[in-house]
Amino acid sequence: MSVRAFIYTVLVTLAISGVAALSIGLYRDGSLAVSGWTDAVLPGPISAKHAFLSDKCETCHTPTRGVQAAACISCHTTAAVDLGKQSTAFHATSKECRGCHAEHLGGVRPTRMDHATLLRIGAFPQNPNTSAREVIEQMATDLKKFLRLPKSDEREKAGLDCFNCHSNRDPHRGLIGRDCASCHGLDSWRITGFLHPSPTSKDCAQCHQAPPSHYMEHFVMMDKMITGQEHATVNQCFLCHRTDSFNDIKDIGWYKHH
Ligand code: HEC
Ligand code: HEC
Ligand code: HEC
Ligand code: HEC
Ligand code: HEC
Ligand code: HEC
Ligand code: HEC
Incomplete structure (x- = not known):
């Protein structure tokens, strides 16, 4: 039955x-x-x-x-x-x-x-x-x-229009669109079995949107200076970032300004 x-x-x-x-x-x-x-x-x-x-x-x-x-x-x-x-x-x-x-x-x-x-x-x-x-x-x-x-x-x-109530929490910064329910359930944002791509990946920008500061003078004055990556473009996240946290900067360690 x-x-x-x-x-x-x-x-x-x-x-x-x-x-x-x-x-x-x-x-x-x-x-x-x-x-x-x-x-x-x-x-x-x-x-x-x-x-x-x-x-x-x-x-x-x-x-x-x-x-x-x-x-x-x-x-x-x-x-x-x-x-x-x-x-x-x-x-x-x-x-x-x-x-x-x-x-x-x-x-x-x-x-x-x-x-x-x-x-x-x-x-x-x-x-x-x-x-x-x-x-x-x-x-x-x-x-x-x-x-x-x-x-x-x-x-x-x-x-239900998930985006309407949850866009403030969207860690994907709008990059993956607004149809949250196509990947997420209703009880937890965690997705069982999700394995993050390898830290050697160069495709970071496919899934991650940089914060607005990276598209301003700040990127040249701060981010490139701090990391010594003078020739980096914004989309080469992998040159400066690790996959555990965006505050963990390659060769520098934990970095949080303000
Ligand atoms: C669809 C689900 C839903 C309905 C219907 C609903 N609530 Fe809530 N309510 C919540 C959730 C979830 C929270 C917790 C929000 C948070 O923790 O930020 C909450 C929080 C509250 C709080 C604050 C509680 C606290 O912990 O300080 C009050 C008071 C409250 N609701 C009253 C009401 C009243 C009165 C109604 C009916 C008019 C109502 N709610 C209808 C889901 C609902
Ligand atoms: C009208 C508002 C509203 C809509 C629409 C809505 N939610 Fe929620 N959702 C809430 C509230 C309120 C909570 C309780 C926690 C909070 O305040 O964020 C919640 C909790 C969740 C949680 C658990 C979060 C946690 O940390 O416990 C998930 C996952 C979630 N919603 C997914 C969705 C998905 C997927 C959709 C679309 C199908 C959706 N929601 C539509 C209001 C909404
Ligand atoms: C193409 C699939 C996909 C779509 C669409 C998507 N997400 Fe996600 N999201 C993921 C994956 C994969 C994770 C990582 C899950 C994990 O670590 O268990 C995630 C993680 C999250 C987390 C948890 C972050 C954390 O570390 O706890 C939140 C919150 C979240 N998404 C919200 C949203 C919202 C809001 C939307 C819609 C605006 C959305 N997602 C659309 C795939 C998606
Ligand atoms: C703070 C508000 C509040 C007070 C005070 C309160 N109740 Fe309730 N009661 C509720 C709510 C809300 C429900 C529905 C429970 C649910 O949806 O899980 C309920 C459900 C019930 C039910 C189950 C039937 C139903 O309507 O679902 C009974 C029986 C009941 N209450 C009896 C009492 C008695 C007897 C008292 C005094 C000793 C009392 N309640 C005091 C809020 C209250
Ligand atoms: C006579 C006044 C009164 C009535 C009626 C009443 N409440 Fe409350 N409620 C309170 C007070 C006072 C608190 C504690 C507020 C605080 O700590 O900020 C509270 C707390 C809450 C909380 C938070 C509880 C927690 O542990 O965080 C929720 C949710 C809530 N009420 C929902 C409801 C709902 C739903 C109803 C109707 C079924 C209801 N209340 C009826 C006075 C009332
Ligand atoms: C040239 C090196 C560099 C590149 C390339 C770069 N970043 Fe950054 N990023 C940094 C540095 C340094 C910080 C810490 C200082 C700051 O907040 O600007 C940072 C901060 C961040 C933060 C903010 C953390 C917080 O808590 O405020 C996020 C999110 C971020 N980067 C994402 C990205 C993404 C996504 C990309 C690729 C699309 C990227 N970055 C490309 C160097 C870089
Ligand atoms: C196929 C998509 C995809 C690729 C490629 C990818 N990521 Fe992720 N990443 C995710 C998802 C989904 C999450 C969980 C949701 C979130 O927190 O953004 C996540 C989480 C993270 C987090 C944790 C975010 C936080 O705030 O806790 C960091 C840091 C990160 N990724 C960095 C990177 C870096 C660096 C690269 C490239 C080496 C990369 N990712 C490549 C999808 C991807």
Whole structure:
């Protein structure tokens, strides 16, 4: 049986036993959609910085509506400045906090970036009610996570503009274009199995863009002088640089000016 078929079988089984209706209610409306939830489910302890709210469940859980962004936002408007940085600027318009900010997991920082949530809320910015299909897809995704099954990130890769949020971190300085997802996954920038070309390579400039200073007087006055490479052109990185760090200059050692 395929993973997908398995998950739908599980969902159908749950639906027959009547649990799916409850679960969908929880997913869509939060805990208070179900009366008597406080007794039915015992959640784990609140995160450390929210511990002062431990006996004030209603600050986050609005009766009959569950966890709503408005409750979180009312206390967190002051975070706007820090969250204004490129990759987290979406906070300014986000109408949902769940998915990336879990709670009741005890002391751990209640933040875990989830690109799928981003796609989900970004795709329906005007729609306060997630459609049943989206809800079921989210349940399937969560269930996979719970079962530790490998999850595909094709939808996120196709639907999100990585460059928009991550160009500030681009170590390739735009040289390799903006389709980050063609090489990178969503959980780590590391690429398993990537082996850097040999330090004897002369093709450095194919993959590395020199900083702006190298195209100015600085290159002649500083870089050529320091290295004694009077005849070097900017693209001959290999004459002056090593492959461990651009601050490790050949025959000079660690060099960082300012
Ligand atoms: C700081 C805000 C906050 C406080 C205070 C809080 N909760 Fe929650 N609670 C959440 C969030 C956020 C979720 C959703 C968890 C997730 O997405 O991982 C949640 C989930 C739950 C759930 C699971 C059902 C659901 O909606 O997902 C229950 C049950 C629950 N809380 C009960 C309580 C009770 C009882 C208290 C008081 C003792 C409480 N909570 C206090 C934020 C809070
Ligand atoms: C009654 C006010 C209040 C409510 C409601 C509230 N918070 Fe907080 N939250 C705080 C305070 C105070 C801190 C600690 C701030 C600090 O240390 O700068 C905090 C910290 C955090 C942190 C950082 C935690 C860490 O360990 O770094 C996150 C993330 C967060 N809140 C998200 C949320 C979300 C999401 C909700 C809604 C489910 C929410 N908050 C509801 C007051 C609140
Ligand atoms: C798509 C995922 C996502 C959603 C949705 C989201 N956040 Fe965040 N949030 C993050 C990430 C990732 C960080 C950590 C940023 C960092 O460490 O620089 C963060 C950081 C924060 C912080 C600062 C916490 C700290 O450690 O100081 C607060 C407060 C916060 N979010 C509140 C909210 C609120 C309120 C909502 C709902 C309106 C929300 N977030 C929705 C991903 C998300
Ligand atoms: C709307 C903004 C947004 C978009 C679009 C986006 N991301 Fe992210 N991404 C974040 C945030 C926020 C984080 C949490 C860490 C941070 O603040 O950079 C993150 C984290 C990551 C990480 C883990 C970084 C680490 O050091 O833990 C990778 C890898 C990543 N994103 C890749 C991608 C790829 C590939 C795409 C395109 C398919 C993409 N992202 C699209 C906002 C975004
Ligand atoms: C043609 C493939 C390719 C493309 C496209 C690409 N990268 Fe990379 N990137 C790599 C390789 C290979 C590495 C080295 C991975 C490693 O060391 O594990 C890397 C490393 C990184 C690192 C980690 C640097 C470090 O040392 O931790 C970041 C961050 C990164 N890329 C961001 C981006 C961003 C943002 C984009 C899109 C603007 C992008 N990349 C586009 C191939 C690519
Ligand atoms: C003539 C020798 C020379 C050549 C050729 C050269 N560099 Fe440099 N580069 C230096 C020196 C010396 C420094 C340290 C002083 C400085 O910052 O300018 C440096 C600094 C840098 C830095 C900055 C490190 C930092 O932390 O600020 C980067 C990145 C860099 N070079 C990349 C390149 C790349 C990529 C190429 C080829 C496309 C290249 N360089 C070609 C000599 C050279
Ligand atoms: C086929 C492409 C390719 C070639 C050729 C290549 N590199 Fe790289 N190099 C990468 C990628 C990808 C990374 C990891 C992403 C990054 O940090 O830029 C990297 C990382 C580095 C780093 C670490 C950067 C940092 O800031 O930590 C240095 C230094 C470096 N390369 C120097 C060189 C030098 C010198 C040459 C020529 C002798 C060279 N590279 C040739 C692709 C290449």
